[in-house]
């Protein structure tokens with residue numbers, strides 16, 4: 271089966287491509303570094319020829335609702351239009367648990383994406399996942415100012431991107447299922463503790479400070495709004511084991 275992975279070079283996308291190939295399917299990677307820009311459309315013509323399913327795991331890093339809505343709307347419209355033209359039978363989109371329960375700018379784009387997929391002409395499946403294990407390290411890099419790293423007070427239920435990829439491929443090779451149960455990790459963790467564990471693991475000496483963010487997004491981070499709601503599926507790899515597996519080998 272030929273599966274197009276939009277964003278197949280990203281954090282979860284590269285795992286999706288691996289899993290597609292490991293399971294004997296053909297992966298077509300759509301990303302700018304592979305010559306396909308799904309916002310401008312450059313290189314996109316004919317990219318879905320012969321494709322049975324599309325997995326959309328594209329992203330743009332932004333806190334701006336306007337930029338996020340523009341990005342996810344452009345990419346989704348393009349993929350759905352090209353999918354309809356090429357006779358793609360299944361569009362699978364990855365979203366985030368709680369996108370409609372927090373007024374975060376980036377989440378506005380994810381909500382817009384979900385609505386377009388739901389009302390689009392290509393049969394669809396939407397999976398919402400929690401933060402990936404990789405998120406704590408990304409947050410460390412993005413929020414480090416000199417020796418200080420300010421981390422939002424946040425309850426998370428992190429999941430390995432590889433386990434999200436396995437679920438996405440399972441869904442893409444099955445029948446379109448609409449909204450499916452959330453996918454989270456095996457346990458609820460504090461984001462500050464995860465960032466501290468990341469820093470310890472990588473030998474970083476920064477001072478990690480937990481900060482309660484103001485406003486609705488900060489409240490949603492603290493009150494569990496970004497955790498899975500039953501019925502949900504759960505990965506098995508804990509953050510601690512995932513970090514341990516990434517230890518340098520000699």
Ligand SMILES: NC(=O)c1ccc[n+]([C@@H]2O[C@H](COP(=O)([O-])OP(=O)(O)OC[C@H]3O[C@@H](n4cnc5c(N)ncnc54)[C@H](OP(=O)(O)O)[C@@H]3O)[C@@H](O)[C@H]2O)c1
Nearest residue numbers: 277279280281282301302303307308309327328329401402
């Ligand atoms: N990160 C998390 O913790 C998390 C949790 C749950 C759900 N999600 C969702 O999972 C999805 C993937 O997230 P991620 O963290 O894996 O993203 P990521 O690492 O930032 O990767 C983004 C991907 O999108 C591609 N891309 C960006 N702009 C593009 C464009 N104009 N045209 C074509 N491809 C483009 C990038 O490739 P090029 O740069 O080569 O174009 C890359 O392959 C997102 O929708 C996100 O909302 C993320």
